[in-house]
Amino acid sequence: MNLQRVIERAVCRPVEIVLTNNRTSIISFRKERGRVVLRLQRLFADAPPEVLLEIAELIKRPSIKTPLVHDFFRRNQWRVRKKALVREKAEPEGKVYNLGRIFERINREYFSDRVDAVITWGKRSPKKAVRKRTLGSYNAETGTIRINPVLDCSRVPRYFVEYVVYHEMLHADIGISRRKNGRRAIHTREFRERERLFRDYRRAVQWERRARMSGFCP
Ligand SMILES: [Zn+2]
Numbered sequence: 001m002n003l004q005r006v007i008e009r010a011v012c013r014p015v016e017i018v019l020t021n022n023r024t025s026i027i028s029f030r031k032e033r034g035r036v037v038l039r040l041q042r043l044f045a046d047a048p049p050e051v052l053l054e055i056a057e058l059i060k061r062p063s064i065k066t067p068l069v070h071d072f073f074r075r076n077q078w079r080v081r082k083k084a085l086v087r088e089k090a091e092p093e094g095k096v097y098n099l100g101r102i103f104e105r106i107n108r109e110y111f112s113d114r115v116d117a118v119i120t121w122g123k124r125s126p127k128k129a130v131r132k133r134t135l136g137s138y139n140a141e142t143g144t145i146r147i148n149p150v151l152d153c154s155r156v157p158r159y160f161v162e163y164v165v166y167h168e169m170l171h172a173d174i175g176i177s178r179r180k181n182g183r184r185a186i187h188t189r190e191f192r193e194r195e196r197l198f199r200d201y202r203r204a205v206q207w208e209r210r211a212r213m214s215g216f217c218p
Contacts, residue, residue, distance in 0.1 A: 010056030
């Protein structure tokens with residue numbers, strides 16, 4: 001993590017960073033056995049270097065004032081609020097599958113718990129042809145994964161729902177970069193390689209092929 005490297009270099013000792021969703025305590029740290037455990041509100045993962053250097057300075061001299069940190073947080077906290085709002089409206093619990101639990105398990109198993117996203121069932125839209133339906137989506141702006149409710153059905157195997165969730169979590173984890181020609185790179189080679197690491201990848205792809213012909217949950 002770049003954040004960690006910048007702060008470690010500035011304080012000249014190992015730093016363990018824990019990103020939190022805490023909305024009141026935005027920075028706290030303790031020193032233990034030669035290293036620093038730093039708890040940071042998640043927003044700071046995208047903070048510019050001068051803000052990170054001020055955090056490093058604070059670790060070295062806890063009595064200093066931190067105007068850059070506070071200014072950065074003030075200008076960006078609407079993101080925290082927006083996310084909290086999205087989280088409140090999310091409906092992860094379906095009739096058959098609880099997306100929250102699936103998300104947590106996959107996050108632990110494949111992502112060391114680092115994916116920070118809200119997951120919810122989408123709204124039902126009966127009109128679209130089954131073959132063209134989007135099964136999942138990830139909105140990077142709000143950090144929301146939406147799963148198509150056609151999958152909330154006992155005839156859809158659990159491993160397939162997990163596969164779709166895993167795919168969207170990969171989007172959240174990898175992010176969307178730009179190619180040299182300026183177009184968005186979504187399913188990059190790295191993405192496809194990591195997608196194949198999913199335990200039931202082959203089964204899931206085969207199941208999807210058949211299901212798209214016959215309808216997911218007729
Ligand atoms: Zn995708």
